[in-house]
Amino acid sequence: MSVAAILAGDVPTAARLIRDLDDRRPDAVAMVKALWPHTGRAYIIGVTGNPGAGKSSLVDSLISHYRAAGDRVGVIAIDPSSPFSGGALLGDRVRMQRHALDPGVFIRSLATRGHLGGLSRSTFEAAHVLDAMGFERILIETVGVGQDEVEVMDAAHTTVVVSVPGLGDEVQAMKAGLLEVADVLVVNKSDREGAERTAGDLRTMLRLRASRTHEVEVVSTVATRGVAHGSGIAELAAAIEKHRSTAWTGPGAAARAAARARAQIESLVRTLLAERASRLLASRVSDPATDPWTVAEELVAAHMSSGSR
Amino acid sequence: MSVAAILAGDVPTAARLIRDLDDRRPDAVAMVKALWPHTGRAYIIGVTGNPGAGKSSLVDSLISHYRAAGDRVGVIAIDPSSPFSGGALLGDRVRMQRHALDPGVFIRSLATRGHLGGLSRSTFEAAHVLDAMGFERILIETVGVGQDEVEVMDAAHTTVVVSVPGLGDEVQAMKAGLLEVADVLVVNKSDREGAERTAGDLRTMLRLRASRTHEVEVVSTVATRGVAHGSGIAELAAAIEKHRSTAWTGPGAAARAAARARAQIESLVRTLLAERASRLLASRVSDPATDPWTVAEELVAAHMSSGSR
Numbered sequence: 001m002s003v004a005a006i007l008a009g010d011v012p013t014a015a016r017l018i019r020d021l022d023d024r025r026p027d028a029v030a031m032v033k034a035l036w037p038h039t040g041r042a043y044i045i046g047v048t049g050n051p052g053a054g055k056s057s058l059v060d061s062l063i064s065h066y067r068a069a070g071d072r073v074g075v076i077a078i079d080p081s082s083p084f085s086g087g088a089l090l091g092d093r094v095r096m097q098r099h100a101l102d103p104g105v106f107i108r109s110l111a112t113r114g115h116l117g118g119l120s121r122s123t124f125e126a127a128h129v130l131d132a133m134g135f136e137r138i139l140i141e142t143v144g145v146g147q148d149e150v151e152v153m154d155a156a157h158t159t160v161v162v163s164v165p166g167l168g169d170e171v172q173a174m175k176a177g178l179l180e181v182a183d184v185l186v187v188n189k190s191d192r193e194g195a196e197r198t199a200g201d202l203r204t205m206l207r208l209r210a211s212r213t214h215e216v217e218v219v220s221t222v223a224t225r226g227v228a229h230g231s232g233i234a235e236l237a238a239a240i241e242k243h244r245s246t247a248w249t250g251p252g253a254a255a256r257a258a259a260r261a262r263a264q265i266e267s268l269v270r271t272l273l274a275e276r277a278s279r280l281l282a283s284r285v286s287d288p289a290t291d292p293w294t295v296a297e298e299l300v301a302a303h304m305s306s307g308s309r
Numbered sequence: 310m311s312v313a314a315i316l317a318g319d320v321p322t323a324a325r326l327i328r329d330l331d332d333r334r335p336d337a338v339a340m341v342k343a344l345w346p347h348t349g350r351a352y353i354i355g356v357t358g359n360p361g362a363g364k365s366s367l368v369d370s371l372i373s374h375y376r377a378a379g380d381r382v383g384v385i386a387i388d389p390s391s392p393f394s395g396g397a398l399l400g401d402r403v404r405m406q407r408h409a410l411d412p413g414v415f416i417r418s419l420a421t422r423g424h425l426g427g428l429s430r431s432t433f434e435a436a437h438v439l440d441a442m443g444f445e446r447i448l449i450e451t452v453g454v455g456q457d458e459v460e461v462m463d464a465a466h467t468t469v470v471v472s473v474p475g476l477g478d479e480v481q482a483m484k485a486g487l488l489e490v491a492d493v494l495v496v497n498k499s500d501r502e503g504a505e506r507t508a509g510d511l512r513t514m515l516r517l518r519a520s521r522t523h524e525v526e527v528v529s530t531v532a533t534r535g536v537a538h539g540s541g542i543a544e545l546a547a548a549i550e551k552h553r554s555t556a557w558t559g560p561g562a563a564a565r566a567a568a569r570a571r572a573q574i575e576s577l578v579r580t581l582l583a584e585r586a587s588r589l590l591a592s593r594v595s596d597p598a599t600d601p602w603t604v605a606e607e608l609v610a611a612h613m614s615s616g617s618r
Contacts, residue, residue: 029602036600051359124601148457261601266590268605273582281575291345292433292570293338296577 001027003034009133011106018108021125024275032125035132042074042131045240046156048144048178053162054188056082056096057223059141061233063099066137074130075099076123077109078142078152085109085141106130118274120151120267127155144178153181154263158243160236162186163202165194179205182216183243186236190220217242310336312343318442320415327417330434333584341434344441351383351440354549355465357453357487362471363497365391365405366532368450370542372408375446383439384408384416385432387451387461394418394450415439427583429460429576436464453487462490463572467552469545471495472511474504488514491525492552495545499529526551 001020005013020028045062047055059075059082066073077084083096084107099105108130110122123140130138140156142149153159161182179185185206187199202218217239221232247256280299310329314322329337354371356364368384368391375382386393392405393416408414417439419431432449439447449465451458462468470491488494494515496508508527515525526548530541556565589608 033600033602036602262590264601265605265608266586268601269586269589269608270583272605272609273586274579277575277578277582280578281571291342292573292577293342293345296574296581299574299578300581 001031003031003038006031006035006129006132007038007134014106014129014133015108017129018126021129022110022122032128035128039128039131042127042135042138043158043244044127044131044138044140044156046140046142046153046159047162048142048149048153048159048181049162049186049188051079051143053164054223055079055141055143055162056084058160058162058186058188058221058233058236059084059139060096060099061221061223061230062137062139062237063105064230065233065237067102067104071136072104072134073106074127074133074135074138075105075107076126076130076138076140077107078119078123078140078149080143082109082141106133106135118271119148120154120263121271123152123155124264124267150178150181151263151267154260154267157248157260158183158240160184160186160240162188163198164189165192165198183247184236184239185216185218186232187218187220188223190232191222195220215246310340312340312347315340315344315438315441316347316443323415323438323442324417326438327435330438331419331431341437344437348437348440351436351444351447352467352553353436353440353447353449353465355449355451355462355468356471357451357458357462357468357490358471358495358497360388360452362473363532364388364450364452364471365393367469367471367495367497367530367545368393368448369405369408370530370532370539371446371448371546372414373539374542374546376411376413380445381413381443382415383436383442383444383447384414385435385439385447385449386416386418387428387432387449387458389452391418391450415442415444427580428457429463429572430580432461432464433573433576459487459490460572460576463569463576466557466569467492467549469493469495469549471497472507473498474501474507492556493545493548494525494527495541496527496529497532499541500531504529524555 001013001017006017017028017031021032047059047062049055056077056079059077063073063075075084079085086109100107108126110119110126123142127138127140140152142152144150144161159181161178161184163185165187185202187195187202189195190199199218199220206216206218219232219236219239221236222229223233247253310322310326315326326337326340330341356368356371358364365386365388368386372382372384384393388394395418408416417435419428419435432451436447436449449461451461453459453470468490470487470493472494474496494511496504496511498504499508508529511527515527528541528545528548530545531538532542556562
């Protein structure tokens, strides 16, 4: 493996590096450190939402849109039901093949099961590799349920939250946290009944929320097949660009960049500590008479730090 | 707060203890340690599955079933779309009120957003409090998407995974991890078209999976309102009892209990270390020139342990 191969966009080298990073091979970590000065040019877009919202179709449409504009596109798929990550039905997968043959598109899927917190670290690292490879756009697709999955969005510059018409539950789930991370809201499958009302409900909720740090646009799309196929995709891309210019240039941009850098360091510190936790537990002799709180405290106290406060 | 009040089943004391545990108040941790010798009698049942599978209706039906059998029932609701946790539509909530008035039922909801890994710790601790209060059955309801949410099921003796008919995506999501944690599989809303086929698909997947450590029963239920309301609930309860007797008595039970105890200690160690990570990051002076991997390693190395390997 060489830094030059990654910078030249060599796909087998990149694929191996991402795999080796997941295995925490020291040479892979050294490599990603060496790539660091060559990153920071890609624009990273997160696409999240409940299962069944049509995130994959939307990502598929965005790939086509950005390719038509001449951008190279990297995709990181985390959603287990995504055709990008190999989890969808045959028809969807066949549809994706066209991008697989396009050398301007590179798709990587990351496993959702592993060390808790490891998912956001893996996402950050894969995004760095794709950034160094020179992809102008990086799309991250993940399910929006689950804390680890929501934290993945820390890696994105713009987070797109995808909803569909007519689901009361969907709107409820939004309330529970997804709305807070959204930079752009999409009502996908908007040729379905109730699309207007869902968009209206979301706009109302946006007005009512406590922390109105920035304006969130609501865009209606039809990413799936049918008469209205592709409807709203240009509008979605425009909403993403609008968020990009307001959030990442001008006042507040530096603080935002610092918060993003901090999120990455946090996920790295957490996984380093989690590795320690595994080693601690492996060395433990079981004693069912002692309560687990005392056992955990003693383990941490005995093996760790004089230096921590 | 006193241990005696909890053991006597005093609801306000228990509610305060659970809240104080979430705030990591030292007196609350001391209290839960003191409760430790008084726990271990409750049988804990986890109910998980994708949003929209009807988990809350199923939990509602199970409460009625166990109450009719004379058991007192504690409920821990983590699913943000659950009426138990305050996230559902009005109709559902009204329906739940009957249990709220029953002194033999105690419902607590836990927040899904907070420290990563904190959810499984909070669930274990709330389950301990309910156990000490003398509830014979504890039901834990959570969404089955997300790593943190799946780890919550480590607290359960029997994990029930809920599916619904006709969703290809649903079966796909099962493949991605939920199937591995299931002790009993439910096809809920089984009066819908395609219920037979879904049950058949799940049975096929069960036969094909790599790790067949124990038999998993597939039960068809109709927990929602309608002609067939309550259908299959007695069968589900019987399947849970069957799993209880095979898994928690006889050979393998001791190893299983040790693994469960280990999972709790692991979640406690992880959150203790996460607290350290937060303190480490708070003390960090930002330097954008250094790559984040080096920053994270230096932070951990400087503040931690000579004693760890």
